[in-house]
Amino acid sequence: MRATLRWAHSDLRSHRGEALFLVLATAGIVASLLLATALFGYATNPWQRVFTQARGAHVWLHTDRAADTGRLAALDGVQSVAGPYPTASTTVAVRGTRASVELRGTAERPDVGRPLLTAGHWLDAGDPDGVVLETRLARALLAQPGDTLTLPGTPRTLTVLGIADSPERRYRPGEQPGLVWAPPAAVPEPGGQVIGLRLTDPGETDYAVQRAVTVLGAGAIGQVSTWEQARAEAQGDNRLLGQVLGLFGLGALLAAGLAVHGAIGTRIRGHLRDISVLKAIGFTPGQVVRVFLLQHLAYALLGAVAAAALTQALGSRVPGRLGDAVGVWQGLPGHTLALFVVPACVVLFIGATTGLAAWRAGRVPPVPLPRPAGAQGGGLSGAARRVLGLPGFRVPVGARVRGRGAREPGAREPGVRGPGVRGSDGAGAPGADASPWVRALEVRVPPALVLGWHKAFARRPRSLATVARLTLPLLLIVVAMSAWTTIDRFHSRPEQIGLPTALTVRVDAGADEHGTRALLERDPGVAAAYPGVEVAALVPGQTATIALRGLGTRADPYPYALAEGRRAHGPDEAVAGQGLLDLLEVEVGDWVRMTVGDRPQILHIVGRSIEPENAGRVISTSLDTLRENDPRLEPALYQLRLHTGADPDEVAGRLTETGHGRLDVHAVANPADGLSPLRGVVLGLVAVLALVGLIELLTAIGGTVRESERDLLALKAIGLSPRQITGITVTATACTALAAVLLAAVLGLPLAHWLIDAQGASSGIGAGIARSPSPVLLVVVGAGAVLGAAALAAVPSARAARRRLADTLSAVT
Numbered sequence: 001m002r003a004t005l006r007w008a009h010s011d012l013r014s015h016r017g018e019a020l021f022l023v024l025a026t027a028g029i030v031a032s033l034l035l036a037t038a039l040f041g042y043a044t045n046p047w048q049r050v051f052t053q054a055r056g057a058h059v060w061l062h063t064d065r066a067a068d069t070g071r072l073a074a075l076d077g078v079q080s081v082a083g084p085y086p087t088a089s090t091t092v093a094v095r096g097t098r099a100s101v102e103l104r105g106t107a108e109r110p111d112v113g114r115p116l117l118t119a120g121h122w123l124d125a126g127d128p129d130g131v132v133l134e135t136r137l138a139r140a141l142l143a144q145p146g147d148t149l150t151l152p153g154t155p156r157t158l159t160v161l162g163i164a165d166s167p168e169r170r171y172r173p174g175e176q177p178g179l180v181w182a183p184p185a186a187v188p189e190p191g192g193q194v195i196g197l198r199l200t201d202p203g204e205t206d207y208a209v210q211r212a213v214t215v216l217g218a219g220a221i222g223q224v225s226t227w228e229q230a231r232a233e234a235q236g237d238n239r240l241l242g243q244v245l246g247l248f249g250l251g252a253l254l255a256a257g258l259a260v261h262g263a264i265g266t267r268i269r270g271h272l273r274d275i276s277v278l279k280a281i282g283f284t285p286g287q288v289v290r291v292f293l294l295q296h297l298a299y300a301l302l303g304a305v306a307a308a309a310l311t312q313a314l315g316s317r318v319p320g321r322l323g324d325a326v327g328v329w330q331g332l333p334g335h336t337l338a339l340f341v342v343p344a345c346v347v348l349f350i351g352a353t354t355g356l357a358a359w360r361a362g363r364v365p366p367v368p369l370p371r372p373a374g375a376q377g378g379g380l381s382g383a384a385r386r387v388l389g390l391p392g393f394r395v396p397v398g399a400r401v402r403g404r405g406a407r408e409p410g411a412r413e414p415g416v417r418g419p420g421v422r423g424s425d426g427a428g429a430p431g432a433d434a435s436p437w438v439r440a441l442e443v444r445v446p447p448a449l450v451l452g453w454h455k456a457f458a459r460r461p462r463s464l465a466t467v468a469r470l471t472l473p474l475l476l477i478v479v480a481m482s483a484w485t486t487i488d489r490f491h492s493r494p495e496q497i498g499l500p501t502a503l504t505v506r507v508d509a510g511a512d513e514h515g516t517r518a519l520l521e522r523d524p525g526v527a528a529a530y531p532g533v534e535v536a537a538l539v540p541g542q543t544a545t546i547a548l549r550g551l552g553t554r555a556d557p558y559p560y561a562l563a564e565g566r567r568a569h570g571p572d573e574a575v576a577g578q579g580l581l582d583l584l585e586v587e588v589g590d591w592v593r594m595t596v597g598d599r600p601q602i603l604h605i606v607g608r609s610i611e612p613e614n615a616g617r618v619i620s621t622s623l624d625t626l627r628e629n630d631p632r633l634e635p636a637l638y639q640l641r642l643h644t645g646a647d648p649d650e651v652a653g654r655l656t657e658t659g660h661g662r663l664d665v666h667a668v669a670n671p672a673d674g675l676s677p678l679r680g681v682v683l684g685l686v687a688v689l690a691l692v693g694l695i696e697l698l699t700a701i702g703g704t705v706r707e708s709e710r711d712l713l714a715l716k717a718i719g720l721s722p723r724q725i726t727g728i729t730v731t732a733t734a735c736t737a738l739a740a741v742l743l744a745a746v747l748g749l750p751l752a753h754w755l756i757d758a759q760g761a762s763s764g765i766g767a768g769i770a771r772s773p774s775p776v777l778l779v780v781v782g783a784g785a786v787l788g789a790a791a792l793a794a795v796p797s798a799r800a801a802r803r804r805l806a807d808t809l810s811a812v813t
Helices: 002-014 016-054 069-074 135-141 202-216 227-270 272-280 285-317 321-329 335-362 382-389 447-457 460-492 513-521 578-584 623-629 648-658 671-675 677-717 722-763 775-801 805-812
Strands: 059-063 078-094 097-105 116-120 130-134 148-150 157-165 178-182 192-199 221-226 393-398 438-443 503-507 526-538 545-551 562-565 573-576 591-596 599-609 618-621 637-642 663-667
Touching: 016 116, 016 227, 016 285, 016 321, 016 335, 016 677, 059 069, 059 202, 069 078, 069 192, 069 202, 097 135, 130 135, 135 157, 135 178, 157 178, 192 202, 202 221, 202 227, 221 227, 221 526, 221 545, 227 335, 227 460, 227 677, 285 321, 285 335, 447 722, 460 677, 460 722, 460 775, 503 648, 513 526, 513 637, 526 623, 545 591, 545 623, 578 599, 578 618, 578 722, 599 618, 599 623, 637 648, 648 663, 677 722, 677 775, 722 775
Parallel strands: 097 178, 130 157, 545 618, 573 599
Antiparallel strands: 059 192, 059 221, 078 097, 078 148, 078 192, 116 157, 130 178, 148 157, 393 438, 503 637, 503 663, 526 545, 526 591, 526 637, 562 599, 573 618, 591 599
């Protein structure tokens, strides 16, 4: 045991840097996986907790006032109902902040879909103007219990009594109105009603919706929302952050395992004689394996424990969403189990890869076998041999020799005998015919370059394995750079990812179209104003509702960002988001039928647009097309495209002031706003991957330096200087890094496009959002990796090249 500890201590002293990098890389991997687990828990469990405690409804149906909703309670599969409650759509404002809301008349606190109070108290029958706000809406309005809400255009005011969590769809400016619970007296003129259905089997949600629409009639249904949509919105970008962390964490774990495997294999090849001595003095194969295994398990365990401790102690203090996620995750039931299981799995994986490599050490014979005299990958090529013998070699170059000194046909160049062109050493170059049009050009190649290239790729299986291990972290870095570029494109070029406009203006019913549009376009920051309307439409089969939008006119079409097909120009033509295509199982070129109220609408899908709103369940056409089906249709909103450099906040402020309270102006939500924490995540992952790549690079350099000891006497004997010998190792390392960089770029860019587009398609936005890093950035990163590898190899190779000949004899005997 003492000998084992002494061997491990000696090995640690000689490989301090490698041990430190392995500990740091393991800590980064464990931290990434723990944060991914925290984000997954944060994304799913809070909403699930609210839904369970509130006994949330699985289906909410918005109907007209005449619908007989009482019959829905008798449907098969319906456990209980909430409502019906009268509703009215309006706008509220507080301290200059406005929001579109749905006033829901609630006489008593519901049993199904029960709001969970977080501040204040529930409605009071003695206060007919008291209301309770949904949490997300209260945050947007910066409202607290006791605040007074005004209804623009009316003398009415409402008093905030409380704030409550709800498992229903959350407030999103310009997309989903906020929820306000109010006494029935506060809703004197309801525009409809809403009823919630709690099902015995949540998996039968689509069937329940279909039955409910059949009972009430398609014309009575205004909108349908389900618990699955609410859950997806609640999870939002947190789930995506968790997926990114988990993916890169697992990739980094695989890269670290391979790096450890390669490091142990290289060290075993460099210590064959020491291992043989250990066996000769009594070490069993199992003891030799345990030396390497326990040593690297200790490194991995140290890094894993440090990462778990730091995540537990400091994770909740990280500013932003990551800190919030860790804080919520620490209060969940499975937190303690995950805190032990994730680091344990990482340590076991690294232990497994270590054991596979250490098993080779146990097979080393007690008596060292003589090393083969020749290189396993084959000898030097003819060009390399000529380089070692002479300073250069000649290659045939076609040239017409004119003027003075031109030779007659049949004359030969000096040094060329017979049909071949001979180099300066007299060796013929086969395949080159003597001709008056051919002359010899001497090309000087430094011997270090030729021998370095040969050393890098002579042993093909081992060289390919080294390149593959170094390529994996570089490939993941390319994917991370592509993710960063895509997020940056959402901010810098939003028109390319489905956000050509910056502001949405909603107007009151009955507003003059021409006057409103002229008012908007008079603002110096507005480049164009596109009138539009958005209504809920029932899909075929009547299992869900989608958003049907009419934006722009045929004379002034809306600038959709298309990923497939063409723009909608003709009658009944439309473009659709990926979420709608998946929901209806249709493709570009198909015709689809939907129902708006009691009016059918048939549209021809001629293109697929990138739709970041409503999970891509959007079909868009021109306002003229919708007016052909309903001539009384008037614009309810305007999408504003701003001039380059215009500040959306300033334009919104001017329009709000100019409209005298008649315009509800909101900034268009950018999906990338919720992905801001991903930038820090990407930087952290790149640092972890760089550490893993550094471990592999140091392993490759160490192996190259140790293997060059056998060639040191021969290289010095033929006259190479220490600087040239150093250049051989540096060139070999640079060639290996260059091959890995090129392979990572070739494989990483398509992989990044596929991953990002797959995520876009699964979220409903659609494929076509992926963007590659600029060629300049790729070249800079690749050149930095190659030059860094060469710089790292310079010091140990120079030290080895200056060793005394007597010290080198032991390496070849």
